Structures are given as C-alpha cells and as structure tokens.
Amino acid sequence: MVDSILAVQNLTVRYGKHEVLSKISFTVEAGDYIGVVGPNGSGKTTLMKAVLGLLPLYEGKITFHPQLAEGHFIGYLPQKAVSSDRLFPAKVKEIVSIGLLANKKEPKFFSARDYERIDAILERLKIADLKDKKIGNLSGGQQQRVLLARAMVNSPQMLILDEPTSALDPQIREEFYELIEGLNRDDGVVVMVVSHDVGSVGKYTKKMLYLDRRLVFYGGYDEFCHSQEMTEYFGFLAQHQFCWGHADGKHDQLDR
Numbered sequence: 001m002v003d004s005i006l007a008v009q010n011l012t013v014r015y016g017k018h019e020v021l022s023k024i025s026f027t028v029e030a031g032d033y034i035g036v037v038g039p040n041g042s043g044k045t046t047l048m049k050a051v052l053g054l055l056p057l058y059e060g061k062i063t064f065h066p067q068l069a070e071g072h073f074i075g076y077l078p079q080k081a082v083s084s085d086r087l088f089p090a091k092v093k094e095i096v097s098i099g100l101l102a103n104k105k106e107p108k109f110f111s112a113r114d115y116e117r118i119d120a121i122l123e124r125l126k127i128a129d130l131k132d133k134k135i136g137n138l139s140g141g142q143q144q145r146v147l148l149a150r151a152m153v154n155s156p157q158m159l160i161l162d163e164p165t166s167a168l169d170p171q172i173r174e175e176f177y178e179l180i181e182g183l184n185r186d187d188g189v190v191v192m193v194v195s196h197d198v199g200s201v202g203k204y205t206k207k208m209l210y211l212d213r214r215l216v217f218y219g220g221y222d223e224f225c226h227s228q229e230m231t232e233y234f235g236f237l238a239q240h241q242f243c244w245g246h247a248d249g250k251h252d253q254l255d256r
C-alpha cells in the first residue's frame, strides 16, 4: 500500500441523502494508465473530484505516496473545458501560463524559466505554432491540446482527464489518445482518463476501472473483455460491443 501512488479505501460519497459512490477501494501504481468508465451518473467525475481533493465531505480514506504529497503533483483537465466562444480573447501562451500560477506565492510573476517551460510543453504537445493564437479561434482538438498543456506545464506526476475527447471527431480523438499514451509511456506520467468510450479507451489504457456507483471492475482490458463476471454484468452482446466494436461504429455510447 505504501508503494502505491494512490490508495482509495472504502470511499463513500453522498450528495444529501443520495449515495453516488459506495465503498470504492483501489490502488494506482507507478506507470498506470487507467480508463475510468461507466454509464451516465455512475460517479466517475465525483470519484475524480474526490481524488483531486475537491470534495469537502466523504467517508473513507484517500492516501497518496508520501513523496507525491508535497506540492502540486496532479494535472487536471476538467469535463467540458473546450471553449466554443470565438470572441474569448486569451492567447494560447496565456492559457498555458495559468497552469504555473498554482505553485507560485504572491506576487505571482513569471520568470524566464517559466517561459521556457511554456515553450517546452507547447513543443512537446506539437502546438508551438499556436502560441500567439487566440484559443477561441482554434479547432476543438487544438483547444484540447492547449488545455492539456496547461495541465502539464507544472510537470505533474499524475494527470486526470475528464471526458477529454467527447467533443472531438474520431480521428482527432485517436490522435489525442496517442498523445496521452506517449506522455504515459515516455514521460512516466500516471494517467486516469474518464470516458464513455470503453472501446477507444481500452485500446490505449493499461487498466479499466468500471464504476456504477460501486466498483464493478478493476483490471486489464483483456481481462475486462474475457471475464465471465463482466459477461454476466453486461450481457454477452454488450460486452462484445465494448470490446470488439460494432459494424455500424455505434459502439462508443454506454448509456444504460
């Protein structure tokens, strides 16, 4: 347990009398890339908020590895972060610089080193050419990369992405997942990505965490696809759809 990056033990969350997460326990290990999946309202965002320390009240325990518990170590890309407002005046470099503010004490000035970090992350995410463009004028995929750069500019050890590709078309979505896979593989960033899209996510992530207010499944995608327990939970056809796609391509919505 001590060696885990993160240990969640018996986490229960209620909004008023409504219990939305019930006794969730799992650990996240170094190098993990986890798809957090489940139907609408199953508690995915709530779980991520609990991990991020954004919930004032919960039962259970959330423990980070002691070396991680110092400073700002989680990058977060929230749900529906893409701006559709073309008049929004902020430039890409300004949006990304916001990611550096959390670690700064007053007065919050940017140093030459900060500007180097902004340039480095824009380069890493292949959007250096967009640096001086207004975010409202970018495509959905470009905007997501900019927001990913904001989440990554502090070099976090862990990245939490909530439905990062829901507004993107299939090709851009695949490119985005490939980018995240590279951050996990090459830069060692631990990733938790929330999605409805079990098929796409399962292709890239190393583990699946399936929520339905309780923890239904936690393990590898292959195991998820071949588990008898999951066949009983979903039914054979639904499991087949999640795992091997569907001829009409409608395999990615999981609303039940």
Ligand SMILES: Nc1ncnc2c1ncn2[C@@H]1O[C@H](COP(=O)(O)OP(=O)(O)OP(=O)(O)O)[C@@H](O)[C@H]1O
Binding pocket: 015, 020, 038, 039, 040, 041, 042, 043, 044, 045, 046, 047
């Ligand atoms: N601030 C809140 N106050 C009251 N209820 C809430 C609040 N946030 C979420 N809920 C409820 O908690 C449940 C879980 O919501 P949550 O957003 O965590 O689910 P989700 O799996 O992320 O859903 P989706 O896939 O639709 O984004 C839902 O029934 C939701 O209506």
